[in-house]
Amino acid sequence: MPTELEELVEFLHHGNTQIRQVAAEHLVGYSQADVPLFKRNQLEPVKDLKLLIKDYAPIAKNAFTILINISSDTEVLKDLAKDDAFLEMLLSRITNPKEPNANEIAMLLANMAKDDSLQRVLELKRDIPKELSKSTWAMDQLMDCFVKGAEGAYNQHADFDYLSYFFADLAKFPKGREYLTTPQEHDANIIPITKIQVFTDHASHIRRLGVASTIKNVCFHVPAHPVLLSNLPSDPNLPPPSIGANLLPYILLPLMGPEEYSDEDTEGMLDELQLLEPDKEREKDVEIMKAHLESLLLLSTTQDGRDVLRRIKVYPIVRECHLHTDDEGVREACDRVVQIIMRKEEGEEEDIPDGVGGDSGRMVELKDEEEDEDEKIVDIL
Known part of the structure; x- marks a missing residue:
């Protein structure tokens, strides 16, 4: 005999609208605690939910919430991510300026991006949503949603903040990093990362965290470091x-x-870092701070990168960051950056200034190369 919950799941495809609505509403709470409930009969409930996001507004919203929650399951995630028709429907809906569930779609896409198969969105062309974009590429359209749609500017129902998590997850894949760091000929040679990096000081914590994570993942792409470090204008x-x-x-x-x-x-x-306002505030979220410090560390994996960071005086900035935080994780990240960018290169004298802190007058005590092989600078070619 099926349990009451199993019977409730069956009502997701009931012909009566009110029954479907009651079922979806009651199942939202179970979508976090009882994911196997939605995997019965070869994922039949998942198939029902894919259809319900086209249903009446209250049903659709609950269906999206359930899908977001159960997409944490690997089997469900793969089913969603590999469904081309479902992906196109999500893209069509999120680029619609009147879509009431655009933020939920952004959250679902961010979860789906954790599956390798969703890399195909980087090579996906689709119809142009004329109110939003001039590009046929799906990724460009999502970029336009994120940039033009901040704070409800494109869709009054959405801010598209969670697309920053989508970009961060795609940037874990080599293809995603290449897209974000390669000038786009069809878009006046604009480098995609430049469209979103401006949000590192945005009021939305979600945006700041997602963009910081995207930048950090992009910095793993060493061949792009010269482009990332250069301040030449996009011409x-x-x-x-x-x-x-x-x-x-x-x-x-x-x-x-x-x-x-x-x-x-x-x-x-x-120049952008000088003459700051007297009320300038440092980022308060320690995870975001650590992400930025890790980005600096990644950019210092080549000698050219270290030379740039030294030339533009990154050291005093990290020094002050270290002095004005109590979080051990942030302080350790500061230490690691200083160890790398201020350590002598082969054939050079030690170059760590005094006055950073601690008994030695330095942020951290440097180890001899013989003491710890992990402290050696190794260039990534």
Whole structure:
């Protein structure tokens, strides 16, 4: 005999609208605690839920919520991510300026991006939503949703913040990193990462965290480091090697507070980082701070990267960040960055300034290379 819950799941495809609505509403709570309930009969409830997102508004919203919750299950995730028709429906809906569940779709897409198969969205062309974009590429359209749709500017029902998590998950894959760091010829040679990096100081915590995670994942793509580190403007008349993303200000500004720096510290510092307002606040979320510090660490994996970080005076910024935080994780991340960018290169003298803190006058005590092989600088070619 089926249990009451199993009977309730069966009502998801009932012909009576009110019964479907009651079933979906009551099952929302169980979608987090009892995922196997939705995997019965070869995922039949999942198939029902895919149809219910086209149903009346209250039913559709609950169906989206259930799908978001149960997509944490690997089997359900694969079923959703590999369904081409379902993906196209989500893309069609999220790019519609009147879609009431656009934020839920963004959350579901972010979950689906954890499956390898969703990399195909990077090579997917579809009809152009004329009110939103000029591009036939699905990824460009999602970028436009995120950028143009902030704070309800495109769709009054949505802010599209959770698409930042979608970008972060796609950036875990090589194809995703390549897309985000490659100038797009069809888009005036704009580098996609430049469209979202400007949100590292946005009011939305979700945006800031998702964008910081995206940037960190992109920084694993070492061949793109010259483009990421360059502050040359994106000029469609210049060949791609001459185009820069100017990423560093967007990583460093969240790490900075209202501190004043000496003339020696500011000489060579990026213009965007000087003369900040006296009420400038440092990022409060320690996970976001650690993500930015890890991005700096990744950008220092080549000598050219370390040279740039030294030249623009990243050290004083990290020093002040270290001094003004009590979180051990952030302090350790600061230590790691300093160990790398201020350690001597082969044939050079030690280059860590005094006055950073601690008994030794330094942020951390450097280890001899013989003491710890992990402390050695190894260039990534």
